[in-house]
Amino acid sequence: MPSIHVKRGVFLPLLEGEEELIRKSVSGVLQEYEAAQENLIPILLQVQEMLGYLPGPAMEQIAAALKIPAVDVYGLATFYNQFRLHPPGKHQLKVCMGTACYMVGGRIALECFERRLGIKEGETTPGREFSLERVACVGCCTMAPVVVVDEQVEGKVTPTRVDGILLSFEKPAAPGAEAAGQKGEDAS
Amino acid sequence: MNGNAAAAVRERYRKLEADAAARIKAIYNGPVIRVGTATCGIAAGALPVKEAFARVVEEKGLPAKIIDVGCMGHCYAEPLVIISKPGFPSLCYGYLDEDLAARLVDDFLINDDPCYEFALVALEPNDVFPTFSDFPRGVYEQKIVLEHCGFIDPGDIDHYIARGGYGALAAALGKAPAGVLDTVKESHLRGRGGAGFPAGLKWEAAVKAGPGEKYVICNADEGDPGAFMDRGILESCPHQVIEGMLLCAYAVGAERGYFYIRAEYPLAVERVRRALEQAREKGLLGGAILGSGFNCELEIFQGSGAFVCGEATALVRSMEGKMGIPATRPPRLAQSGYRGRPTVLNNVKTFAYVPPIFNRGVEWFKSIGTDDNPGTAVFSLVGKVAHTGLVEVPMGTTLRQLIFEVGEGPANGKAFKAAQIGGPSGGCLPEAALDIPIDFDSLQEAGAIMGSGGLVVLDEDDCMVAIARYFLEFTQQESCGKCTFCRLGTKHMLDILTRITEGCGEPGDLEILEELAEDVRDGSLCNLGATAPNPVLTTLRYFRDEYEAHIFEKRCPALMCKELIVYYIEPQKCSKLCNVCVGSCPTEAIYTRDDGLKAIDQEKCVKCDNCLKTCPPDYNAVIKLSPPGLLTEKEGKKA
Amino acid sequence: MSKPATIFIDGRKIDAFEGEKLLWVALRNGIYIPNLCAIRGKEHPSGSCRLCYVQVEGCSEPVTSCTLSVTDSLSVQTRSPQVDRLVKSAFELLLSHHRLGCRDCAKRKSCELLKIAKERGLKMKLTRLALLDQEAEVDDSAETFVFDRSRCVLCGRCVWICREVIKVGALGFSRRGIKRVVTTFQDVSLAQSGCIECGLCVEACPSGALYFKEGKKPAAAGQCSCRGG
Structure with missing residues (x-):
């Protein structure tokens, strides 16, 4: 049966032992907070930080603890950009789509990543190596176009820089090589 | 609170202040290197610069202290550092890299040569080097909110x-x-x-x-x-x-x-x-x-x-x-x-x-700004402007002064087209509207809003329809979806704009777009919805001809809308000796013709802009054409 | 809500109480104002459907009557060119995301969209807007009723009933913007959700999104408490 927006059954089956890990992590987080709905977002953020995403059992456990319908937790998790319902890739690429970035080639950078990785924004490469997202303005407009690579902000991302970023993950580079590469880029 | 208690509070503060002042003064008794490490600075490479300073200072066994500071607003010149050395004015250096860091330590901290050739500005008035107030930007700027930003350690x-x-x-x-x-x-x-x-x-x-x-x-x-x-x-x-x-x-x-x-x-x-x-x-x-x-x-x-x-x-x-x-x-x-x-x-x-x-x-x-709008306005000045950054000017300053004096106008000699002010809730103002003073009321009258202070400068290469579409896409994606007008109205507006930018606009689209925009503005539940149509309404008001070119001529005057342009290599400018574009093309769409010049296989071209960017300035052979039909004309001439 | 107030709706003198919302006063007195999301007993009106606009005397912009508190000698018109423009626009917007085909719709006899169209002389078809794509999903997993999202207008009545009246909380909103939907936890089918099939949401639904299966309408269906006058 087709669904409206999210295909049903896309929630990946849990790995072996993952359910136990989820339960433990969530219990740990819940202990830090008073069981009140106003703590829901901080709890979800912290659980996601531990697990990388919000698996179904985690949302149900949190809902039960806060005594709210599970669908409310689900609603919240689907409402806010920060929450992900799927396991992320090992490296997360976030292409900024703020005005400044968009105007000077953010879209081009995004398309380059899509082409190079063979995935679309919002997807993870089959081996779960990279996940690609677009993000709203990260506030580094003067460095546009900007890509956030695993929490690190990369400025002036031209198509060639896209290749450089991806290449830097291919073999374990010496620390500092990344920065040196970037500098060389800017100087040209 | 009685008088004694108030005095006790004052006394306690006085002690805090005296201790702090003494500590900071002691820090500045020796050389101090302040590195701008706000997010923008870090993105520009401030951390390796900071490490380089630390490394060299340690190697040479200098007493210099390295301090993290925030953003002083001159983001175009990041990474920025300020070096204070007793006996010299504090000097600010921009465009730092690790080599320059090492050199500044050697030449300035060790050998007393402040390397004025690399310095941007001095912080304190002095006889040798200009200060902020010696530049146009410094004349217009007046800092209240940003007074300490970039000069103090936010972590201390x-x-x-x-x-x-x-x-x-x-x-x-x-x-x-x-x-x-x-x-x-x-x-x-x-x-x-x-x-x-x-x-x-x-x-x-x-x-x-x-x-x-x-x-x-x-x-x-x-x-x-x-x-x-x-x-x-x-x-x-x-x-x-x-x-x-x-x-x-x-x-x-x-x-x-x-x-x-x-x-x-x-x-x-x-x-x-x-x-x-x-x-x-x-x-x-x-x-x-x-x-x-x-x-x-x-x-x-x-x-x-x-x-x-x-x-x-x-x-x-x-x-x-x-x-x-x-x-x-x-x-x-x-x-x-x-x-x-x-x-x-x-x-x-x-x-x-x-x-x-x-x-x-x-x-x-109240002496700053205007009667109804006292104080200053803080803007993030970005886009196609030479000096991007965080700026703070008194209310009542005109947009023209802000963009052309403080920001030093569009970058790369391009022609100014519009100022997008107020973000997705704001509007695009044309050159003719630049003389209005910056304040809440004047901007609203012009169809934009002050918003929280985002100002994006757009130049001749920016398509106003694409800009309107961009903002609509943003608000449409960010709409909470609760109320009918915002949820569905912005979606329909976006669909129409997308059609227009893709060359599928039809006569009558602009009228429907305008009606919908007004309905969404008047009917939405919250201000996000009510202001969402502003980018569309202002561009329709000031740049209607661009919309019409897209719809009636299938032409994007700014050569930006992908579906309405093609890339073309001008044979008379192209060189047999150069192969840069061929290597830059991600889809192998560029080939070498029999005569050694390069040409683009339009079937394969994904319009990534790489060839145009990489074509050496000596040739500048890659151009964009709109409408795509011009290509046949060009190629016909060649044949 | 204690002080009596005399107000005028379309010139008609009506007794009400201060603080009441105008929409309910009008409906109680047989004056129809289009509405979908208004829920009696809900403390803060949702104000999401944007259909119940009225023109208040001395006020240039139309206001939603579900949020308008009655004060003494308030005078409103239920129609004005501006009101009509907004209602027509909101209605067409809703239709552009609603699968039409009233002939096959189980709710055609009680459909409130049809009622609004009839009362305000609006067309049940799109004149200036294109129909928005909707991959229709029909959830017929429940024993007694069907959930057809392609006809949902997101009024939120079912969600409110499910949690505030029945205290089950099987239904809720998820996502945002154009993707906002009424759904269950992780979008499972109703049969897999905590739904107890009380059927109250079906009665509350103003459109053909929730309807009883043939012959499955419970005989002793409760009175829908969100709409009662």
Whole structure:
């Protein structure tokens, strides 16, 4: 049966032992907070930080603890950009789509990543190596176009820089090589 | 508070200030290197620069100290450092890299040569090097909110206290809360979140709501694309905002407050958290502040990514663990806000104005700006402008001065086309509108809004239809989906705009677009929806001919809309000796013709712009054509 | 809600109480104002459907009557060119995201969209807007009723009933913007959700999104408490 927006059954089956890990992590987080709905977002953020995403059992456990319908937790998790319902890739690429970035080639950078990785924004490469997202303005407009690579902000991302970023993950580079590469880029 | 208690508070502050001043003075007795490490600086490579300084300083066994500072607003020149050495004016250097860092240590710190050729500006007046006020930008700029940004260590509270920080709070605690409220009311400070509602009236409403629990919330959910003033302030001078919030809490009788910071700003969160801890340690936050009877606790609430949470009621709902969906008003937050209690919600900048108003007086504040809009306006100046950055100018400065004097005009000699002001809720103003003064009311009249202060400069290469579409796509994606007009109206507007930019626009589209825009503006539940059509309405008003070119001629005058352009290599400019474009093409669409020149296989071309960027300036052989039909003409000529 | 107030709706003098919402006063007195999301007993009106606009005397912009508190000698018109423009536009917007085909719709006899169209002389078809794509999903997993999202207008009545009246909380909103939907936890089918099939949401639904299966309408269906006058 087709669904409206999210295909049903896309929630990946849990790995072996993952359910136990989820339960433990969530219990740990819940202990830090008073069981009140106003703590829901901080709890979800912290659980996601531990697990990388919000698996179904985690949302149900949190809902039960806060005594709210599970669908409310689900609603919240689907409402806010920060929450992900799927396991992320090992490296997360976030292409900024703020005005400044968009105007000077953010879209081009995004398309380059899509082409190079063979995935679309919002997807993870089959081996779960990279996940690609677009993000709203990260506030580094003067460095546009900007890509956030695993929490690190990369400025002036031209198509060639896209290749450089991806290449830097291919073999374990010496620390500092990344920065040196970037500098060389800017100087040209 | 009786006289003795007030004196005790003052005394306690005086001691804090004296200790801090002594400590900071001791730091500056030797050479100090201040490295701008706000997010923008880090993105530009400030961390390796900082490490290079540290490495060389250590190697040479120098007594120099290296300090993290925030953003001083000259983002175009990042990474930036300020080097202070006794006997010299403090000098600011831009475009730093590791080599230059090493050289500055050698030449300046060791050998007394300040390398003026690399210096941008001196901080203090002197006989050798120009200061900020010697540049056009310095003439127009007047810093209140950004006064300390980029000059002090946001991670060390003593830097702020040594500059008189928290003095306004200490003085206010000696007065009755009503007196504090009166000062803010008299200052006519208008909220900097966008609408310009007088802060004093907002605070007063919370006071009038009666006794009991109240809350103060700082709205740092800066979601406008192209705006980063709030991030800059929180990363550079968090204490000024904290002090402003405490003054507000004292005035309205709140004992708890929150920073609502968007999750995309991890560094701001970290720096505010640290600032709060330090304020608590110094007795400036928490119970019995400075020994007075005033208790106030401030906490951070991290947003989780929804533009609509910048709307007051949606922000409060998200703090309550719900979807950030705007609620109908009344009640206003001042009556019933967070947890159903009276709540004052102001923008980061609004709070940051409060301490200077107390320190220098209402008259001083009102002497800046215009009668109805006292004070300054803080902008993040970005886009196609030479000197991007965070700027602060008095209200009433014209857009022309801001863009052409402070920002030094469009970059690369391109022609100015429009100023997008106020983000997705704002509008695009053409050259002809640049002489209007910057204030809440004038901008609104012109169809834009002040917004929270994002200003994106657009040049001849920017398509106004694509810009309108971009913003609509943004608001449409960020719409909470609650009300009919915003959820569905923006979707239809986006669909029409997409059709137009793809060359599928039809006669009549503009009329429907305009009608829909007006309906969404008038019918939406919250201000996000009501202002969402502004980018469309202003571009229709000022740049209608561009829309018409897209619809009737299938032509994008700015050569930006992908479906309406083709890339073409001009044979007469191309060189047999150069192969750069061939290598740059990701899809192997560029081939070498029999005569050695290059050409593009349009079937394979994905219009990534790589060849145009990489074609050496000596040739500049790659051009864009619109409408695509021009290609046959060109190729026909060649044959 | 204690002080009596005399108000005028379309010139008609009506007794009401201060603080009441105008929409309910009008409906109680047999004056129809289009509405979908209004729920009696809900403390804060949702104000989401944007259909109940009225023109208040002395006020240039139309206001929604579900949020308008009655004060003494308030005078409103239920129609004005501006009101009509907004209602027509909102209605067409809703239709552009609603699968038409009334002939096959189980709710055709009680459809409130049809009622609004009839009362205001609006067309049940799109004149200036294109129909928005919707991959229709029909959830017929429940024993007694069907959930057809392609006809949902997101009024939120079912969600409110499910949690506030029945206290089950099987239904809720998820996502945002154009993707906002009424759904269950992780979008599971109703049969897999905590739904107890009380059927109240079906009665509350103003459109053909929720309807009883042939012959499955419970005989002793409760009175829908969100709409009663």
